[in-house]
Amino acid sequence: MAARTLVYLVRHGEQSSDETGPDPGLSELGRRQAHRLGQRLRAVPFDAVHHGPAARAAQTAQEIAAHLPGVAVHECRLAADVTPVPAAGRADQAVPQRYADFLDAVPAPERDPGAVRLRAAVDHWGQVGDADRYELVVTHNFVIGWFVRHALDAPFWRWLGLNQFNCGLTILQWRADAPPNLVSFNDIGHLPPGERGRTPTELLS
Template sequence: MATRYLYIARHGDADAFGNLTDTGREQTRLLGQRLAHLPIDAVLHSPLPRAVDSAQQLNIFLSGGAPVSEAPELIDHVPYVPKLEETPPSWVPFFDGYDTDEAEAGHNIAESLIARFAGAPDGADDIHEVLITHAYPIAWLIRHALDAPEVRWLGLSSANAALTVIENRPQLPPSIVMFNDMSHLRPDLQWTGFPKTLRP
């Protein structure tokens, strides 16, 4: 049974201008080392500079045979703007000001993300793809894999360069193998991309 293996990661730590920091480059190189033994067919990344640079950094450690290319579906976007009655109170200010056209555009990107990456392979061979993207698209892919309500992308957060793995097989629900795994990162490189607070 052919399987699509998605190795999904948020870009490395970035500065206020959206460029990778030294920490972000180190994080993505460690991610590349973790993935180096896998038969990666393609590395796809968001068009934003922090994702482009992350893909280049981790690819240093891959076999070199996998093409690295941009996938517009991986762009940073809000995948679903919830109705007021389904919005947690703490999120209400975040969505204030989203107009209908903006919300629809984000949702269309989210649907194209699912259409492109969340299905089983068409042929008989396995596919191994690395996706370098952002926290919200990762949350949307996890929500879809769980067949959860659309609003449940809220609260699914990913650290920089953390690894999420989803497997898609024909006629079976997606399998979430891991989510937000940081075991390839030293303790001082973990939990970036989250608000400052106590961490385990």
């Protein structure tokens, strides 16, 4: 069988509402969510744990990595919180009008015109080598939505509405002889009902 690359995508745990400043870390519930996920993933032979620069992503990665002894953890800007928006003049990237106001309001530092950064992230983690590889990426809701949209070969805008619970688990598989495969999406079997937080339909980022 051809070698596989499996990418485990995790939305960060619930962020704190008590911290002030632009980059809050995890709430107590968020830490419990990450701990539960770490327990679930402890048998997976990860090659590395990657996380975006936001405090909530870094803290989630550290909580999970406590259950993965010997696995390297590092920050990667490809896992940063960005929002794919249509590039100017690209008719193939047009979005339904009902989403236009939301995308127009995305702050400049968070905008990813044409999903250039997100396409680079897919290319980076979706590479297939000579041996099986397991990568854990702790990132954000829209980033995971884009990866799923890519795997399903859906329209540019269809990442919208593909929302995850905090510490929900999505798994994608790549092989050289096949298109990407969505193994699981927003799996929260490791989270008791009382620790799941807000429902995904209420989440925007």
